[in-house]
Amino acid sequence: MAPAFEAHQSQGPPPQVGEQVAASQNNLHFSNHESKVTVVGSGNWGSVAAKLIASNTLRLTSFHDEVRMWVFEEILPSGEKLTDVINSTNENVKYLPGIKLGKNVVADPDLENAGITKDANMLVFVTPHQFMEGICKKLVGKIKGDVEAISLIKGMEVKMEGPCMISTLISQQLGISCCVLMGANIANEIAVEKFSEATVGYRENRESAEKWVQLFSTPYFLVTAVQDVEGVELCGTLKNVVALAAGFVDGLEMGNNTKAAIMRIGLREMKAFSKLLFSSVKDTTFFESCGVADLITTCLGGRNRKVAEAFAKNGGKRSFDELEAEMLQGQKLQGVSTAREVYEVLSHHGWLELFPLFATVHEICIGRLPPSAIVEHSERKPRLSLVDGSI
Amino acid sequence: MAPAFEAHQSQGPPPQVGEQVAASQNNLHFSNHESKVTVVGSGNWGSVAAKLIASNTLRLTSFHDEVRMWVFEEILPSGEKLTDVINSTNENVKYLPGIKLGKNVVADPDLENAGITKDANMLVFVTPHQFMEGICKKLVGKIKGDVEAISLIKGMEVKMEGPCMISTLISQQLGISCCVLMGANIANEIAVEKFSEATVGYRENRESAEKWVQLFSTPYFLVTAVQDVEGVELCGTLKNVVALAAGFVDGLEMGNNTKAAIMRIGLREMKAFSKLLFSSVKDTTFFESCGVADLITTCLGGRNRKVAEAFAKNGGKRSFDELEAEMLQGQKLQGVSTAREVYEVLSHHGWLELFPLFATVHEICIGRLPPSAIVEHSERKPRLSLVDGSI
Numbered sequence: 001m002a003p004a005f006e007a008h009q010s011q012g013p014p015p016q017v018g019e020q021v022a023a024s025q026n027n028l029h030f031s032n033h034e035s036k037v038t039v040v041g042s043g044n045w046g047s048v049a050a051k052l053i054a055s056n057t058l059r060l061t062s063f064h065d066e067v068r069m070w071v072f073e074e075i076l077p078s079g080e081k082l083t084d085v086i087n088s089t090n091e092n093v094k095y096l097p098g099i100k101l102g103k104n105v106v107a108d109p110d111l112e113n114a115g116i117t118k119d120a121n122m123l124v125f126v127t128p129h130q131f132m133e134g135i136c137k138k139l140v141g142k143i144k145g146d147v148e149a150i151s152l153i154k155g156m157e158v159k160m161e162g163p164c165m166i167s168t169l170i171s172q173q174l175g176i177s178c179c180v181l182m183g184a185n186i187a188n189e190i191a192v193e194k195f196s197e198a199t200v201g202y203r204e205n206r207e208s209a210e211k212w213v214q215l216f217s218t219p220y221f222l223v224t225a226v227q228d229v230e231g232v233e234l235c236g237t238l239k240n241v242v243a244l245a246a247g248f249v250d251g252l253e254m255g256n257n258t259k260a261a262i263m264r265i266g267l268r269e270m271k272a273f274s275k276l277l278f279s280s281v282k283d284t285t286f287f288e289s290c291g292v293a294d295l296i297t298t299c300l301g302g303r304n305r306k307v308a309e310a311f312a313k314n315g316g317k318r319s320f321d322e323l324e325a326e327m328l329q330g331q332k333l334q335g336v337s338t339a340r341e342v343y344e345v346l347s348h349h350g351w352l353e354l355f356p357l358f359a360t361v362h363e364i365c366i367g368r369l370p371p372s373a374i375v376e377h378s379e380r381k382p383r384l385s386l387v388d389g390s391i
Numbered sequence: 392m393a394p395a396f397e398a399h400q401s402q403g404p405p406p407q408v409g410e411q412v413a414a415s416q417n418n419l420h421f422s423n424h425e426s427k428v429t430v431v432g433s434g435n436w437g438s439v440a441a442k443l444i445a446s447n448t449l450r451l452t453s454f455h456d457e458v459r460m461w462v463f464e465e466i467l468p469s470g471e472k473l474t475d476v477i478n479s480t481n482e483n484v485k486y487l488p489g490i491k492l493g494k495n496v497v498a499d500p501d502l503e504n505a506g507i508t509k510d511a512n513m514l515v516f517v518t519p520h521q522f523m524e525g526i527c528k529k530l531v532g533k534i535k536g537d538v539e540a541i542s543l544i545k546g547m548e549v550k551m552e553g554p555c556m557i558s559t560l561i562s563q564q565l566g567i568s569c570c571v572l573m574g575a576n577i578a579n580e581i582a583v584e585k586f587s588e589a590t591v592g593y594r595e596n597r598e599s600a601e602k603w604v605q606l607f608s609t610p611y612f613l614v615t616a617v618q619d620v621e622g623v624e625l626c627g628t629l630k631n632v633v634a635l636a637a638g639f640v641d642g643l644e645m646g647n648n649t650k651a652a653i654m655r656i657g658l659r660e661m662k663a664f665s666k667l668l669f670s671s672v673k674d675t676t677f678f679e680s681c682g683v684a685d686l687i688t689t690c691l692g693g694r695n696r697k698v699a700e701a702f703a704k705n706g707g708k709r710s711f712d713e714l715e716a717e718m719l720q721g722q723k724l725q726g727v728s729t730a731r732e733v734y735e736v737l738s739h740h741g742w743l744e745l746f747p748l749f750a751t752v753h754e755i756c757i758g759r760l761p762p763s764a765i766v767e768h769s770e771r772k773p774r775l776s777l778v779d780g781s782i
Contacts, residue, residue: 184651184652186647189647190648194649197655256688256691257575257576258585259688261587261588263687264588283675287659293652296654
């Protein structure tokens, strides 16, 4: 059956980010029906998200122009506060230097007193995943009743009772619904307005998903929504494990065939793992930007791939901790901790044999297997899949 | 539901290719029940295919040891015939130098008198696609009744009545069933036994598919079969069009996000195009080696990508013909002709609007649009897919 297509309509003129005239014209749009957006987080990706959003709140009448951005306050080498500099220059000089965020982005350090959330009815969470539990605890009881949330955070918490997705953590702790946005999104490329895509995952509320799509979409950033919050979120989390595998292959100089095969096996394990954990996960989600495209970006560039390549080049003799410290200027690798968390889940359920690539990545990371095991072990694919049995 | 898995069993000791002792021991296995294999073609990929097959016919009792390989006879600069040199050195010195094919590979130039096919009951077709119609005409009536075929050929013939897949051409002209084998298969990497994968597509006969899987599988070359001959074959054909798009993005230095997005949009169009042409095509096929993995390999390396990159770097001012002649030493780009053929199909059915990436690639190739159009035009995705409407 031929699918029903429609030509994609223009989304209007490009947003006039940072132009005073546009901002003041749009201030006239303020009414009580407008949604107020707060971005919780202001790192590299958080700043780019604020820029995307701020261009749209100026342009669209259904959003209040001002975008509040929570900034973990820091004193810069100049002695100035980071928030003051952001607010006077419209630039996150520490995490996204050289890019204007838009005059309607207001940096605010006040998480404690919930100054950042008291008026907001749309919350965008984009912090390192290990901070989320603490942030939620501070926000409990201090947000409006009709708030909707979206998480741009990659990673999951593994607890005794099983893995907990960040969107679930937010929903449970704050009692609000939470979508996710994932995709092939290297922040610095989107900051300079290079074309890319993203996927919004939603649970039930399609109207809410459409609002998030509106808030993030620009002519150079195409957003699609799918009803599969866990599938989208697990893509964003698990791809970092596959990126480590791809990095090992690069370090061992095994060529493009092998790398493509390992990426494909990784995608298969991402899909199988997600579907075993959540029966609602859809195959089609893996064809979206959050799936195959993000996997490609992460396995071509990305710091997980890069450090894993160095790890394999050194024959596993220098630890990830050591290489991280040397190569990443204080940033931590998400993939290594995710690989450990995934391993714990697999081990707990007796699934290690079913996921040779995921299991092997962790065992290489902790030095139990040599980097070359990534190919030898990933080959042990389920025999049934030789003819038509693949998941 | 948890899928039924089984650990992958070892396939026995690695084949003893080219060792006299193994060959003579195995000659004892000859009986009338053994399948005799002929490889029709002896280029780079054909020679590697012969090597893979020859290692298995020695090892497996259900196949006759000898693998006959049709060689288009050439006189080498030394004055010797190519077939003589292959047969005396076990090496295709022209198209796969430095690699031993196995002593049980016999080069044979006799297509005219069907010397190569008279005893064969398994035919492997691996020639440039434009030669297939002529080859089939020569073989009509000169093959055994119980012959099975497999095509490793990428490309399709566009005729007045619509596109004709190569496997269909073989089936129709020779009155035999024909499987296909596609995947992330850079011949030179497989020749040196680097790990890779492939997909066999079959129509109905699962037993025949299992035989082809056996014939090609080695510990470093994993083959999976799926019941979707058109899906597998179209993947192998259409990925070259996407590789041109990826090459344009590389030439314009647009970054990994954009490249991943374009590859994803390309994969989506591959899937949509295949399903519109053949309703039997399965979504899962695109997760196999022939789908996402081959797409990745082809868009990372590969000559289509490379020449398209040069084309974009020159702002489209030097034609593909000119760049091909300069960069490919006489080889032709499959992608450019496939893009034209796909465009004809789209145009004929009134589908141009539905496939902005495929259409734009052809229009860039013929100089109607600048290379930068690849991003501007591919963005025009069907509006319905913004929320859940993707195919």
